[in-house]
Amino acid sequence: MLEVKSLHKVYNPGTVREMCLFEDFSLNIGEHQFVSVVGSNGSGKTSLLNILCGSIPVEGGQVLMDGEDITNQKEHVRNRRIGRIHQNPAMGTCAGMTILENLSLSDNKTKRMGLKQGTDKNRVAAYKQLLAPLGLGLEDMLNARCGSLSGGQRQALALVMATLTPVDFLILDEHTAALDPKTAETIMKLTDRVVREKNLTTIMVTHNLRYALEYGDRLLMMHKGGVVLDKQGADKQKLRIEDLLGMFNSISIECGN
């Protein structure tokens, strides 16, 4: 369970560009929930993810993970239980290292580092088994450098890496936005399968309203640091894309766009 309580977030405090994003913002994400978050630019979606992951500090309020206050916990410590995928496919993998080396790195996440061999040869078959169902041919190019892969391939690999060791939470930050429509569809399906298989509590920020409707069991629409729509279960299934678009437009008009 992930929770934020009366969150305060101000950008550029004390300057002329001071901008208050969250003011007394609270949100509770239940265990094993798959939440899609939509909203216009600047509505606070990505900031929310960054706050949950500990990438940016907050001015007030609490972040709770399974009831434990993690507001001041460092990002890398939180990552013991969180897997995250970024919008930019380059961010999830090391370009200069091979697919096998990248997978081995992630596989060692929960292990002691030290001077044991980085790649466990006995795990290669298991890696291939994980990569084969992606249908991208990655299993046959384990020794290729990640920098030579396409965006879709890198994002698929990032997904496998983020969930290779047991994590409880998956944070998806517009992770299909930089991909072509067909690859985006593939990655989205893969994501859904991984989330279901591993029973992950998931927050997915997306600009794709269709994905937000089709996937996940709860939908949030954010605007100016607040939640303006929150539907789950049967209510969410009744939502149609026209409803969402209509709401989106009314928000945007309000902003003068």
Place this chain on the structure above:
Amino acid sequence: MDILSAFLTGLPATLEQGLIYAVLALGIMITYTILDFPDLTVDGSFPLGGVVTISLLLEGWHPLLALLAAALAGALAGLATGLIHVKMKVRDLFSGIIVMTALYSINLRIASGSALLNVRGTATTLFRNNPVANALPKEAANLILLVVIVLALKFLLDWFFTTRSGYLLRAVGDNDRVVTALARDKGNVKIAGLVIANSLVALSGAVFSQHLRMFEVGMGAGTLVLGLASVIIGITLFKRAQKVKQTTAVIIGSLLYKASVSLAIACGLAPGDMKLVTAALFLGILAMGRIKGKEKKHAGS
């Protein structure tokens, strides 16, 4: 022909120096190409290695132990730079400059205030008056010993880069977000990289000093530029050859760099012009690399 014969006469000495500086270049390879950190600490940690090893030889230490102690001293220098940069959030360049500046005085302290320390020719060093060196043919002894040292370090580093810690070190320079995602503190990994790099640099300074049987307080000036030149020559040359390990490329780069400098001197330049030649050569390589298309920086790093 005069130029050629002058160059060939000096060739063994050139190779010896190239090998000694290859150890330095291996250290700088870690900070510059792996961590992407312009580490000026090396201008202080190279002479630090020299002064530690010479002082200990004067105390009658075994030359190998004196090398080891120098490497440890270098590790501490790297640790200082790393802590200043990571924990106190001082910019990379400044962290190195601060430690380099402090080391100048520290080196003088270790040398008990004298700017020059000498070890007598009769003393036991790596290259003289020890059973191994005595058993080798006199003209080739230095070269053989240096080749062994450099190869041993090369294989040690190659092996290290295949370990879990080695993977993590490579990852932090490649894309430090991945290291954070692995629930590891990227700052600590950077510090570890600086520690390893500066212990290699100090080791190089120690070998240099044992070779010449002296320490001189100014011997560190220009160390970074010299090492960078070697690293960049090696990497530029072998950019397309994926099979050649980076460590090999850097060692060859160091040999080529020394060879070009001694060629320039054979052409009639004075030894005092060496730094000018270094600067010109370094600029030339950088400009060439620019023209050939700068190596792509990885996104996210």
